[in-house]
Amino acid sequence: MNKIEKIDLPYFIDDRGVFRKFFNGEHPALKDFHIKQINQVNTIEKGVLRGLHYQTGEFAESKLFKVIKGRIQLATFCIDKDLKTFLESSSFELSETDSSILIPRGYATGYLVLEKNTEVLYCSDNIYEPTAEKGILWDDHNLKIKWLINNPILSEKDKSWEKFYVN
Numbered sequence: 001m002n003k004i005e006k007i008d009l010p011y012f013i014d015d016r017g018v019f020r021k022f023f024n025g026e027h028p029a030l031k032d033f034h035i036k037q038i039n040q041v042n043t044i045e046k047g048v049l050r051g052l053h054y055q056t057g058e059f060a061e062s063k064l065f066k067v068i069k070g071r072i073q074l075a076t077f078c079i080d081k082d083l084k085t086f087l088e089s090s091s092f093e094l095s096e097t098d099s100s101i102l103i104p105r106g107y108a109t110g111y112l113v114l115e116k117n118t119e120v121l122y123c124s125d126n127i128y129e130p131t132a133e134k135g136i137l138w139d140d141h142n143l144k145i146k147w148l149i150n151n152p153i154l155s156e157k158d159k160s161w162e163k164f165y166v167n
């Protein structure tokens, strides 16, 4: 499991609403994804950018992102020299009717909120270890991520990250 996957699972519509399957451990891309954490993140304002973050070493995480309400631009950047996608970035615009995105270990992730009151659910296959968390400055031009909003709202932590350097 070392490439980013779009995960489409069935949903069933009837006159009561929609039943969506969010996770199926039998799905080929998910059978080796063992959930350790499920995080629900509500973001009030459009224009908030969370990331880019990654955890290192034994705390590295694969993450499964799903938009529950609203819209985001999810971006990734490969930081793992051993992956053929090293230094490649990707970007997905996602709303609640879109696929989930599975991002394996070895990628920094971040997302820009494109609608007020956006809800994101994401699962991780590792525990959160603050001392193992690292980040990359959101507008590091070397990442070649074309963010859809130029002056995002950032946490103090996300303002403090540096550019990515290949050491």
Ligand SMILES: Cc1cn([C@H]2C[C@H](O)[C@@H](COP(=O)(O)OP(=O)(O)O[C@H]3O[C@H](C)C(=O)[C@H](O)[C@H]3O)O2)c(=O)[nH]c1=O
Residues within 6 Å of the ligand: 037, 039, 041, 050, 051, 053, 109, 110, 111, 127, 128, 155, 157
């Ligand atoms: C990620 C995480 C955070 N926290 C605590 C730490 C802080 O007190 C609070 C907010 O954390 P943070 O500011 O890192 O949250 P975001 O800025 O939304 O970042 C998250 O969203 C971006 C897109 C990511 O890819 C990261 O996985 C994740 O860090 O939750 C926990 O207790 N457990 C966790 O797994």
